[in-house]
Amino acid sequence: MKKLKIGITCYPTIGGSGVVATELGKLLAERGHEIHFISSSLPFRLTKMYRNIYSHEVEVNQYSVFQYPPYDIALASKMAEVAVLENLDVLHVHYAIPHAVCAILARQMSGRDLKIVTTLHGTDITVLGYDPSMTDAIRFGIEKSDYVTAVSASLIKQTYELIKPKKEIDCVYNFIDTRVNKRVDSSDLRGELGILPDEKVIIHVSNFRPVKRALDVIRVFAGIAEKLPAKLLLVGDGPEIKGVCSLASELGIREKVLLLGKQERVEELYSLSDLMLLLSEKESFGLVALEAMACGVPCIGTNVGGIPEVIVDGQTGYICDLGNIAEITEKALHILMNRSVHDHFALNSLHRAETNFGAEQIVSVYENIYYSLLEND
């Protein structure tokens, strides 16, 4: 098969969509394709030189005459420039707004028959989809793309309900590279973090936006800590951190909550954890739950968005109603107090992460999408 030249655009800062886009680029490059990242800065997971990977930075100048810097136009111009100079076959954009719309403009500017694949990750639909000033633009971005994927069946359903596009959308789940995201020996870290041998470890990883319901995590943890020795690891940073600290102090558990901020090697932290909590009110997939599962950590998630497509209730963890602190605490204690339940869920989680969300399998799905578009010419 001919090796392809693929442009990828994503938000390069920390976030699930950026992780998925960057890991996809790295794995496609390993397969011999030439990958061109086009974004406002180097994606954060591109930490070294990779063979077949190139990065093109979008520069936005601030002109006093404009109230806002014209980022979208600069991005479209850069996409068109790279498409022509590098002879791109495909542009794979992550997020309809603004990336798909920019890609469509770039295709016109380049005068080339550039194939556009758009992947919906959630926030553009579940947040912007409620803004009437955005729905037409989102629909345009979706309908004018050559192929559209979404990261869960739930997100597809929401997209049809909110945006009503006349376009088929395919579910392609997020994936995990089990060569990297795997259980590791991080027993030394336990001591360094001051976790005592008899303490259970609960972990929550997010950007601490209000939708992640980190305060519910604290409330659940308070219930757990009442019954058994435990520590809570909070990984990530965001606007709710201050409220999290205040609530933890109020509930008298502040010294049991470790605020670790943004971390690179999260698999080391998952590997010393007994349970992961993802209690969001919006979540199109929940990549962090998949990352935890790949390290053999049972998860409790809310019955929201794509979370039940990742966590299987009663097999890899539990699915509970949003905000039902009593139920979540009871289920958490059930996992933490019964070794056989914990170990059964842990094994199932490892197995599910590998068999349903393995990178090899999902990267091939994207590769086949690109080839199918080029064959149809």
Ligand code: GMT
């Ligand atoms: O969750 C966030 O706030 C970040 C956001 C992003 O743009 O990276 O995550 C979205 O995409 C991830 C990758 O597909 C999904 O795992 C997250 O569930 C999704 N977040 C939401 O839907 C809130």
